[in-house]
Amino acid sequence: MIRKPAIIVSLFAALAAGAAVYPIDSCRSARNWVFIDGAEFGGARGGVAEAPGGLALKYDFTGGGAYVGIRPTFPLPDLPEYRITVAADRESSVNYRLTDANGRTFQGVPVTVRPGGDTVLTVSAAGPWSGAWGGREGVSAFTPPAAGLWLTVGKPGAAPFGGMLLVKSLAGVSDTPPEKSLAGKPFRESAIGWSLAGEWLPQYEGAELKLAAVPGENAVPAQLTLVEPRAGRDAATRFRLDPKDGERVLRWKPAFPYGVNPRSVTRIRFRLEAENGSAAEFASSIAGREAASRPDAPENGRGIRSARTGTCVHFNYAPKPEGPFAGWYPRARLLDEIAACGYKYIRDGLSAEERPEGGWKLREHDAETLRAARERGLELIAVIDMSADEPLDRFLERLAAIVRGSRGYVNVYELGNEPHNFGQWRQTFRHNGRDGSWNGYESDGTVSEWVRKHVEYTNAGADLIKKIAPDKTVIGLGSNTPTNFHALNLGVSPQLDGVVDHPYTYSLPPEKVPFGWNLAERDGIRVGDAENTFAGLIGSYREQFRKTGKMRTVWITEFGFTGFWFDGKNETGLYAGFTEEAQAVYLVRRFIEGLALPVAVSCQYDFLDDYGSGEHDAESNFGLLRADYSRKPAFYAVRRMNMLLHNAQPDPAAKVKVTAAPLHRSAQRGELIRDWDKQSIAAENGVRAYAFSDPAAPQERMLAVWSMQPYGREFNNRAVTLEIGGWERFAGLPAAVDLITGDSFGIPFEVKDGRLRIEDLPLKEHPLLITFRE
Known part of the structure; x- marks a missing residue:
């Protein structure tokens, strides 16, 4: 040479x-x-x-x-x-x-x-x-x-x-340009006396970081840790920085053990820790040239085409900056945050006020909400109050005025809200001198009178809305599941397109509900399944619709997880207070299951903590925002999910099979609640895996996978093996996104016997979304 x-x-x-x-x-x-x-x-x-x-x-x-x-x-x-x-x-x-x-x-x-x-x-x-x-x-x-x-x-x-x-x-x-070269923006960070300046240098495959660490006047010895996210244990590289050494230039590059994916975004985390205990963290991302189609860290949801997720709001209760719902008064600010979170629906009440000359009209405050929501691309599910102490003819007059005043903006009308809790139905239509039963089933084996009267109002309201605006969707009933089943058996107008349910878990993981076959004696009717699962609940609705003669849709217009702190005074209360991280995980898991099942729309309750985020009050801590308008971890997790799955549909062509999901014997979970109305509810130790497609992205498919266990963070992971038939052509290098952290990484993957196979996936406690491409 x-x-x-x-x-x-x-x-x-x-x-x-x-x-x-x-x-x-x-x-x-x-x-x-x-x-x-x-x-x-x-x-x-x-x-x-x-x-x-x-x-x-x-x-x-x-x-x-x-x-x-x-x-x-x-x-x-x-x-x-x-x-x-x-x-x-x-x-x-x-x-x-x-x-x-x-x-x-x-x-x-x-x-x-x-x-x-x-x-x-x-x-x-x-x-x-x-x-x-x-x-x-x-x-x-x-x-x-x-x-x-x-x-x-x-x-x-x-x-x-x-x-x-x-x-x-x-x-x-x-002689061909590289396909797997990654790029990232230069960055500069200063913390605990050190200045760090980084530059990503593209390579044929991947990228290399050139990082200059410059000590300042007050710099102390420190450890710099660079973390590359992995499917299993994250890869950490550590450097010791000492001011005595002066400026130090480091070179480092991610290893990508399953190959460099030009379609993914990899977020590298940096942690600088001083010997005196001070610490700082930041991150920098590198991406391939094909990564823009589905950003892993979205910033805004205004451009969403369609979605089946929403959130509950209380603008209807806050026409002035005063009272218990005063936090909802800055409507424009909150609507902007809702749009930024990627939601498509908001659920709020619409009210009518009586005209001086007689009759009713839509309240102007609510009309302003409709216009402001439309400007941001948001759809309103309009809740119309139903009260047992309002004569039927007066209710219908008020209802007609609301529909006529809002039909240019509203496509979905919801009749009433939780009649077992609100509207005085149980108190007005009593049974044997006592308030009617909360579940619509009395001790003498009869269906409560209040359920019959509520069905009467619902039927009349649905018929009227369809007469005024036949193209609108009308949903209602809105009681707990067994009560809704009793109502359907009584005979519900065919003009009611969908049935509303609010399947809160109260203190259970999102795949579980406190309704099932084991509670049939209490409820006078069998709903759900033997395992108390949310999926079983939705399946039983479909069967009930078939039995009662009309295939309606299911609308989950409320569900959520509260983050209050237990004060020791109500050990048998319905709700338990979840950590903010558990709230994020559980919301994403339930939303995704709603997308995979025949649920028309799922709405999280509610977007902003009510009543000032009262520490020990369950009702005050459901929000994605705290009362001071700061974002909880759930905001970012739900936004990420909305942006990645907003147009997703279940893919019937995919044949997903979990072939192995072993758990160490110490990780097996047993009884969740010993006595829920004298019944035990057990944990689920299985794995959920749902396949999705997006009509706007025919070249790719998505698989959401997570463990159904209660969120605990005690153990590192479980190992899961999956096979997917019907996706043979989507055998390009897959990219997984942790929907809670936003970390993206490769996974163990092969094509075997015409099926996509993921073997021994180290599944942590966060749900993953895995994207496959042609």
């Missing part, structure tokens, strides 16, 4: 032959390379260390040996030719080895490298070769792709027998 000065090339620099040289590694981090001592010959010593301008391969053959070398710890990109730039402090015999796809190692022809300049070694899969061994014996031709590369230095022929070879860069040659 002819020795020549090295040529500094940038990404996409053209060569005369039409190919281009692309950086693979800058050779500035010893962590990316392994020293080889040629142990089969014995006696050689040396090592690899970071040095100005590259990596110093040091060698000493005074004790014997034949060669030493280094090899990269990262996988090589599949290229026909590589370029290694080196410099020597003395005349050296340098060679290389390539291991092919069959495990056979081919050795090149030695090159003499002399001091005084740089030498570029050409490592070609075409050779020439001076020998080969291992793998498939007798094969003389190299079989791509390359599985490994070694750079070696031979023992000098004469003393001195020690020296150093400076390895300055590794590059690749290709």
Whole structure:
């Protein structure tokens, strides 16, 4: 080989032959390379260390040996030719080895490298070769792709027998642009006396971080940790920073154990910790050129085309900045936050006021809410109050005025709200001198009178709305599930398109509900399933619709998880106070299950903490925002879910099977509640896996997967193996997104027997969304 000065090339620099040289590694981090001592010959010593301008391969053959070398710890990109730039402090015999796809190692022809300049070694899969061994014996031709590369230095022929070879860069040659080069924005952060300036350098596959750490006047020794998210244990690389060393320039790159995915966004986390306990954290993201179609960290949901998720609001109760719902008064600010969260629906009441000249009209405050919501692309589910102490004819007059005044903005009308709690139905239509039963079933085995009267009002209201606005959707009933079933059996108008349910879990994980076959004696009717699951509840609705003659839709216009703090005074209360992180996890899990099941829309209750976020009050802590308008973790998790799944539909073509989901015996969960109206409710230890498609993105499919166990953070993970049939053409490299943290990473994946297979996925407690592409 002819020795020549090295040529500094940038990404996409053209060569005369039409190919281009692309950086693979800058050779500035010893962590990316392994020293080889040629142990089969014995006696050689040396090592690899970071040095100005590259990596110093040091060698000493005074004790014997034949060669030493280094090899990269990262996988090589599949290229026909590589370029290694080196410099020597003395005349050296340098060679290389390539291991092919069959495990056979081919050795090149030695090159003499002399001091005084740089030498570029050409490592070609075409050779020439001076020998080969291992793998498939007798094969003389190299079989791509390359599985490994070694750079070696031979023992000098004469003393001195020690020296150093400076390895300055590794590059690749290709006539096609790289598909897996990642890019990120430069950043600068200052904390605990240190200034950190980072720059992402694109490489043929991935990217390398060049990070300058500069101590300030008050800097103290610190540890800098760089974290690459993984499906299992996150990969952490740690550097010690000491002010005595002055400015330090670090080189680091993510390993991507399952391959670099040009469609994903990888968020690298940084943590700087001083010895005195001070700490700071920040993050920087790198992305492939195809990652823009589904951003992993969305910023706004105004452009959402369609969605089946929403949130409850109380603008109707806050026409003035006073009273218990005064927090809802800054309507524009809250609507902007709702749009930013990616919701499509808001649920609020509409009221009418009596005209001085007689009759009713839509209240102007509510009309302003409708206009403001429309400006932000939000749909309003309009709740119209129903009260037992209002005569039916007066109710219908008021209802007609509301519908006529709002039908230009409203497509969904909800008749009443939780009649077992509100509207005085149980108190007005009593049973044997006492308030009617909360579940609509009396101790003498009869359906409560209040249920019959509420059905009468509901039917009349649904018929009237359809007469005025036949194209609108009318939903109602709105009691707990067994009461709704009793109402359907009594006979509900065909003009009622959907049935409203509010399946709060109270203190259970989101896949569970406190209704099921075990409570049939209490409720006088069997609802749900034997395991008290939400999926079973929705399935039983479908069966009840078939039995009662009309296939209606199910609308979940309220559900949620409160974060109050238990004060020790109500041990048997319905609600338990969840941590803010558990609230985020549980909301996402329930929303996704609603998307996978035949649920028309799911609305979380409610967007803003009511009553000032009262510490010990369950009703005051359901919000995605605290009473001071700060965002809880759930806001970001729900926003991420909305942006990634807003247009998603269940994909019936996918045949998803969880083939293994082992749990350590210590991780098995048993009884959740010992006595729920004299019944026990057990935990679910299984895995949910739901397949989705997006009509606007036909080239991809999505799989949501999570463990149904209660959220506890006690153990690291469980191992899950899944198979997916029907998605054979979506066998591109998948990317997984942790819907709670936003971290994106590769997963273990293969195509086997025509099915996509994910084996031993280290599933943590957060739900994952895995995207497959053609």
